[in-house]
Amino acid sequence: MPRPGFVLDVDRSTPPTMFWRGEGFSLEKLPPDRSRIIYPAEPLPALDDIDGAIRHALLNPIDSDPLPALLFPGMKLTIAFDDVSLPLPKMRRPDIRQRVIEAVLDLAAEAGVDDVHIIAALALHRRMHEFELRHAVGDRVYDAFAPRGLLYQHDAEDPDGLAFLGATPEGEEVEINKRAADSDLLVYVNINLVAMDGGWKSTATGLASYRSLRHHHNPTTMQASHSFMDQHRSELHKSNWRMGKIMRDHGPRVFQIETTLNTDTFPKNFEFLSKREWEWTARDRAGFLATKKSLDRTPVKLARKIFHSIEAPHQMTSIQCGEVEAVHKITTEHVYAQQLVEVQGQTDILTMGIPYISPYNVHSILNPILVMCMGLGYYFNMYRGKPLVRLGGVVIMTHPTLPDFHPVHHPSYIDFYEQVLSETTDPHVMSAKYEKSFAEDEWYKHLYRTSYAYHGVHPFYMWYWGSHGLQHVARTIIVGGNTKAVRRLGFTPASTMEDAFEIASDVVGRNATVTHLHTPPLMVADVK
Amino acid sequence: MRALQIDRKLARFAAAKITSLIAPGKGAAHGPLQCVEVRAPHTPVDDGNWHVLRPRLSGICGSDLSTIEGAASRYFEPIVSFPFIPGHEIVADCDDGRRVVVVPVLSCATRGIDPPCRQCQAGLINRCERIAFGHLSPGLQTGFCSDTGGGWGQQMVAHESQLVEIPTTMPDEQAVMIEPAACAIHAAAQVAVAGMSAAGVNDAGTVAIIGAGTFGLLTVAALQARRQDEGLALNLVVAARYPQQVGAARMLGADRVMPGAELARSVRRMTASMAIGDQLTGGAETVIDCVGSSDSLAQALQIVAPGGTVLMVGMPNTVSLNLTALWHREVAIRGCYAYQRADFDRAIDLVERFDLGRFVTETYPIAQFAEAIDHAANAGRRGAIKIAFDLREKN
Numbered sequence: 001m002p003r004p005g006f007v008l009d010v011d012r013s014t015p016p017t018m019f020w021r022g023e024g025f026s027l028e029k030l031p032p033d034r035s036r037i038i039y040p041a042e043p044l045p046a047l048d049d050i051d052g053a054i055r056h057a058l059l060n061p062i063d064s065d066p067l068p069a070l071l072f073p074g075m076k077l078t079i080a081f082d083d084v085s086l087p088l089p090k091m092r093r094p095d096i097r098q099r100v101i102e103a104v105l106d107l108a109a110e111a112g113v114d115d116v117h118i119i120a121a122l123a124l125h126r127r128m129h130e131f132e133l134r135h136a137v138g139d140r141v142y143d144a145f146a147p148r149g150l151l152y153q154h155d156a157e158d159p160d161g162l163a164f165l166g167a168t169p170e171g172e173e174v175e176i177n178k179r180a181a182d183s184d185l186l187v188y189v190n191i192n193l194v195a196m197d198g199g200w201k202s203t204a205t206g207l208a209s210y211r212s213l214r215h216h217h218n219p220t221t222m223q224a225s226h227s228f229m230d231q232h233r234s235e236l237h238k239s240n241w242r243m244g245k246i247m248r249d250h251g252p253r254v255f256q257i258e259t260t261l262n263t264d265t266f267p268k269n270f271e272f273l274s275k276r277e278w279e280w281t282a283r284d285r286a287g288f289l290a291t292k293k294s295l296d297r298t299p300v301k302l303a304r305k306i307f308h309s310i311e312a313p314h315q316m317t318s319i320q321c322g323e324v325e326a327v328h329k330i331t332t333e334h335v336y337a338q339q340l341v342e343v344q345g346q347t348d349i350l351t352m353g354i355p356y357i358s359p360y361n362v363h364s365i366l367n368p369i370l371v372m373c374m375g376l377g378y379y380f381n382m383y384r385g386k387p388l389v390r391l392g393g394v395v396i397m398t399h400p401t402l403p404d405f406h407p408v409h410h411p412s413y414i415d416f417y418e419q420v421l422s423e424t425t426d427p428h429v430m431s432a433k434y435e436k437s438f439a440e441d442e443w444y445k446h447l448y449r450t451s452y453a454y455h456g457v458h459p460f461y462m463w464y465w466g467s468h469g470l471q472h473v474a475r476t477i478i479v480g481g482n483t484k485a486v487r488r489l490g491f492t493p494a495s496t497m498e499d500a501f502e503i504a505s506d507v508v509g510r511n512a513t514v515t516h517l518h519t520p521p522l523m524v525a526d527v528k
Numbered sequence: 529m530r531a532l533q534i535d536r537k538l539a540r541f542a543a544a545k546i547t548s549l550i551a552p553g554k555g556a557a558h559g560p561l562q563c564v565e566v567r568a569p570h571t572p573v574d575d576g577n578w579h580v581l582r583p584r585l586s587g588i589c590g591s592d593l594s595t596i597e598g599a600a601s602r603y604f605e606p607i608v609s610f611p612f613i614p615g616h617e618i619v620a621d622c623d624d625g626r627r628v629v630v631v632p633v634l635s636c637a638t639r640g641i642d643p644p645c646r647q648c649q650a651g652l653i654n655r656c657e658r659i660a661f662g663h664l665s666p667g668l669q670t671g672f673c674s675d676t677g678g679g680w681g682q683q684m685v686a687h688e689s690q691l692v693e694i695p696t697t698m699p700d701e702q703a704v705m706i707e708p709a710a711c712a713i714h715a716a717a718q719v720a721v722a723g724m725s726a727a728g729v730n731d732a733g734t735v736a737i738i739g740a741g742t743f744g745l746l747t748v749a750a751l752q753a754r755r756q757d758e759g760l761a762l763n764l765v766v767a768a769r770y771p772q773q774v775g776a777a778r779m780l781g782a783d784r785v786m787p788g789a790e791l792a793r794s795v796r797r798m799t800a801s802m803a804i805g806d807q808l809t810g811g812a813e814t815v816i817d818c819v820g821s822s823d824s825l826a827q828a829l830q831i832v833a834p835g836g837t838v839l840m841v842g843m844p845n846t847v848s849l850n851l852t853a854l855w856h857r858e859v860a861i862r863g864c865y866a867y868q869r870a871d872f873d874r875a876i877d878l879v880e881r882f883d884l885g886r887f888v889t890e891t892y893p894i895a896q897f898a899e900a901i902d903h904a905a906n907a908g909r910r911g912a913i914k915i916a917f918d919l920r921e922k923n
């Protein structure tokens with residue numbers, strides 16, 4: 001039986017705690033008697049018969065006819081699936097999307113459906129490389145569909161490839177992929193890694209255009225989402241759900257498939273990363289030391305390559321299909337069952353080790369903007385109830401924060417870093433002054449559509465993602481970060497964790513409480 | 529009198545060149561520049577048009593540094609005469625009681641050439657065709673001619689046509705910026721109108737300035753003055769390396785200031801250009817190169833728009849440059865040297881309007897020339913902009 005998440009009160013006998021630092025780690029001593037560490041739950045057991053569970057779910061959906069009943073000869077069937085941003089790290093083959101899509105295709109073939117398109121729902125993310133598509137859908141599906149142009153990637157800038165479905169009473173325009181909109185049935189295959197994934201966000205975001213996305217990917221919506229992981233208090237969620245109503249009334253019939261994964265995140269040789277330090281065996285300690293020492297000597301490019309080659313052993317814990325909202329309700333329960341950790345009260349200082357990866361730098365570089373997004377966008381928002389850190393508290397991250405950018409994946413990030421952040425870090429100011437020009441820049445559009453670049457507006461979205469955190473905390477400190485880059489983000493650099501606590505004491509006093517979010521693996525703090 | 533003098537001593541030029549390659553600015557101690565006692569220059573003809581001047585302040589220019597460090601082009605050899613006393617950014621007391629700045633170009637009028645050459649007749653003294661002829665020894669400017677002396681000596685001579693009286697209220701530190709400001713006004717005047725803006729005013733489009741030393745900054749001020757006086761519309765973007773340059777460029781009116789490495793990306797965004805490799809498909813209508821190196825020119829060609837113009841304000845030497853883009857995109861590279869007489873009147877206004885005297889960061893007596901040259905050669909990294917020699921009585 002896996003153990004649930006756990007909150008450890010730090011005392012003088014507590015061993016140093018592991019912090020991620022990008023493509024490396026460090027062990028840090030937290031102040032005794034006023035610190036606590038939140039450890040995630042151990043991975044839930046995977047389903048025994050995954051293919052059987054998939055087939056069962058397709059035949060026994062929630063609030064919907066079984067999938068075979070929705071399939072008929074001559075129909076237009078579109079299968080959309082989550083892109084390379086999920087899961088993290090990428091899962092060992094076969095990817096769950098492959099298993100689900102193959103099962104759906106088997107049923108479609110049995111029903112005589114021959115007009116099938118498969119679309120990577122990448123919204124404004126970069127296009128997936130062929131090897132990534134093959135990893136996600138499998139060689140069999142890729143070879144059968146891609147060469148005939150039937151497996152492709154959503155293009156949010158294709159004027160002929162978008163359909164306007166209408167607007168919500170709040171004026172939110174819903175514009176999605178035309179093929180999906182024109183289909184008799186849209187099957188959406190999700191991997192619900194965290195609670196905000198899935199539901200109407202899949203279609204209203206994954207298959208949408210900038211025209212549509214800007215209505216919820218903005219500072220106002222993000223700052224009003226408390227948090228992204230709490231549907232009832234997330235303005236982002238509410239906006240997507242309003243758009244979902246337009247989809248339901250004017251869009252295609254949607255057959256939602258949602259899957260959850262356990263948090264078995266790292267393979268055997270990196271097992272120590274998922275363990276609690278005081279339970280490290282001699283082998284774990286040796287593994288940590290050997291890995292750390294060799295990483296310290298490894299050029300950062302090689303280290304990135306090594307880490308991005310990690311394939312996670314995580315496996316499916318649930319699958320549910322059918323009507324979008326009903327499905328998502330159950331999915332969220334499964335995600336919470338794995339990830340929720342009950343925590344009593346807020347903290348003055350929240351510490352977090354930022355790892356090498358985020359949803360937006362798979363096979364790429366976690367550039368300074370993504371460091372901000374990971375810290376204040378993702379980790380800060382890993383709460384339900386109240387933020388882990390109190391209003392006016394301090395966030396301390398550890399990450400090298402090198403001013404390195406992937407020139408192919410993140411071209412507009414470079415300009416955002418140089419031209420926007422040099423002038424303002426205020427999400428509202430940059431939104432008003434610069435967002436439109438980045439979003440409509442023809443060069444970025446070209447690179448998004450034909451190369452492997454994130455959309456021109458994407459760095460703004462990453463910054464907005466952290467805007468609630470920015471608004472909430474009084475100071476953000478990055479330990480071990482490139483001084484210039486950290487300052488460009490508007491944060492405070494510190495050489496050591498001790499220095500960081502010293503700096504933080506200016507804001508929260510000398511006896512401030514400290515909470516360390518020991519993640520990954522993923523967790524959500526249920527703050528009481 | 530005491531003066532700093534450059535003699536034709538090839539070994540010293542070589543020593544300066546080698547030393548400067550290792551440590552910029554250090555060549556002065558071993559190079560051709562020496563502080564010496566010399567006979568004061570005398571007026572070349574006694575026609576009543578020549579005056580004796582006693583310099584008060586005299587700036588150190590990039591072209592002076594190139595000469596001192598043995599880095600100047602051999603092109604100049606026939607149009608200078610040794611030994612000469614450098615210094616062409618001069619504010620001086622004239623023998624008739626006026627306080628003046630000097631228009632250093634030694635054109636036909638100063639050389640007694642009559643009729644003057646076609647360029648001088650047209651008022652384009654900076655293009656004078658007779659700079660090595662007439663009753664003066666060769667010398668493109670005061671400060672490069674063995675007969676006239678220069679601003680780095682206690683006494684010099686100048687022709688009446690070279691003198692511009694300055695307001696009595698203007699401090700010397702402001703006045704010494706007038707000559708370089710006149711260069712900047714001349715450069716800014718070459719920026720062509722590319723069309724009409726949406727507001728119906730002349731629009732120069734995007735103008736990029738590479739380099740934010742004295743010339744770069746003064747060119748920003750001169751363009752800002754055109755914006756203010758003529759209503760000229762333009763997006764002015766400046767590549768600056770050092771913090772004081774960034775601050776000064778912004779203060780003078782640049783719309784965007786960034787490190788050189790960011791310039792191409794910034795121009796691309798400002799001009800809604802595409803890019804093919806490192807080459808922008810569009811770009812800035814005018815690029816003003818205030819550096820004059822192979823790298824700066826290559827960058828200028830990378831970011832200039834098809835049909836655009838690269839103005840070379842910084843003094844170049846032999847450069848290695850791929851001109852394919854220039855050919856393919858019908859780009860013009862145009863030299864931009866010195867000024868005309870009228871530019872000095874505008875320069876006085878520019879200096880006062882933008883308080884350009886504040887850019888004189890440090891002055892030295894000529895006896896401390898090695899230190900002064902070192903400071904000037906490393907002005908950027910030492911937080912300075914303009915270094916000058918102070919020849920006033922106390923020194």
